[in-house]
Amino acid sequence: MKVLVTVKRVVDPQVKVRVKSDGSGVETANIKMAMNPFCEIAVEQAVRMKEAGVVTEIVAVSIGAPQCQETLRTAMAMGADRGILVETGSEVQPLGIAKVLKAIVGKESPRLVIMGKQGVDDDNNQSGQMLAALLGWPQGTFISGITVNGDNAECVREVDAGLEKVTLRLPAVVTADLRLNEPRYVTLPNIMKAKKKPLEVVKPEALGVDIAPRLKILKVQEPPKRGAGVKVADVKELVAKLKNEAKVI
């Protein structure tokens, strides 16, 4: 079975971002970038399924600037067989991402698409669900387990109350939650090998997809800062403060 995995290039989650002085966006020049952590988990899942003999080919897809090729090389160093970059310099919002991916799915015909549950940059948590909708496929979001069983995928989902079990009729789209797996570190020999794997670059126009953003970003700003706190000497002082000053207990 062929699997498509998607990888997004984002500001490294350990980096504290700054708002541009004109409030038009977030400063991303000269900032460390990385593969979105949830996409790493998605790639790892595909690779484990290939190692288990369930998956025969893994195609990694990224959408964005030419530098996303690096993110695709990382996915290939983890074990993806080839990469496709849909290259664009403009902002692509989740609906546009889903439309691009639908076109790629049309060309590649995977039986399963594995995506991260959300990008840790814009925190939208939409693209996987939207892709499933556009394809008319079932969706398994926020999964912490997946077993392919003939024509079905048995998924365990992380929900607010605990865990939920759903059966999806393949083909399907699933999105990875944190506890699905722990992604491997890429090794030097695998990085070298990844450099020789095929990487195709296409433009959104060539796919016949309209990616114009629908949401206009009017401004971005930093949230209000919390006032400075007080260090307390011991538990007794803490209890006194909570009772008499904060009045919360």
Place this chain on the structure above:
Amino acid sequence: MAVLVITDHDNAHLKPGVTNTVTAAARMGGAVTMLVAGHQCGAMAQAAAKIAGVAKVLLCDAPQYEGLLAENLAALIVPLAASYTHIVAPASGFGKNLMPRVAALLDVQQISDISAVESPDTFVRPIYAGNVLATVQSGDRIKIVTVRSTGFDAAGESASPAPIEKLAPAADAGLSKFNGQEVQKSDRPELTAARIIVSGGRGVGSAENFRIIEALADKLGAAVGASRAAVDSGFKPNEFQVGQTGKIVAPELYIAVGISGAIQHLAGMKDSKVIVAINKDAEAPIFAVANYWLVEDLFKAVPELTKEL
């Protein structure tokens, strides 16, 4: 203007964020209609009808809605869309799963996780783990929105319940099947609805040691939370996770124990009214958001605190 709010429930209880979502919906303008879809969920419709500001409740009760599967619910909601300017749901696991599917079927770009309503087409939403607030304007005919419940007060109760109208179900899409949930029963309050939360981090050290966190929580009538590090280490299941990719909470009092304060944890709790941090590391970043902090070994401080209260 007419707003349709999709109700998050488990066929037995309305979820805590629903009443806050009604408050947000009312700010978008126009009459608020609630959709309650589920199985044997008539009581949910009666509960929704009592929320202040609700003009009408649509009830759709059929077996294919038991597990609130997105595939089936989206097929029910999409044909209703023509009558509304906004379709809104809580940004809970339920809303996050369902609403993008509805939006894509309507060719709409969803606005996720809003914390404020500026006007009927303009909203504020946190991005980058809450380190940045973006003000966004939608040009789509219909606005599909999920609501961060901590950004809005809960709507109260209405003296006269809204009328309930029955809605015919859509056909089962046959794409997916709900096979049940594994839910840990607890007498403690639910995390997103609690007035006080006691959370433990990696510093707690083990699942057994979480007992001292739980003892403090029980003394305070509080909910128990956990940082992602504690969840990753297997001290607590994922549903306890507070943070960017877990639950977003804003209680009256949040007590962070043995939590260093990673960006993604702060994203889930920094709107709490009063934050207390207990950590033996005097340099822990959590102290930067704390109202009161105590530099002490948690194994000494927490039992002492439980005793003092």
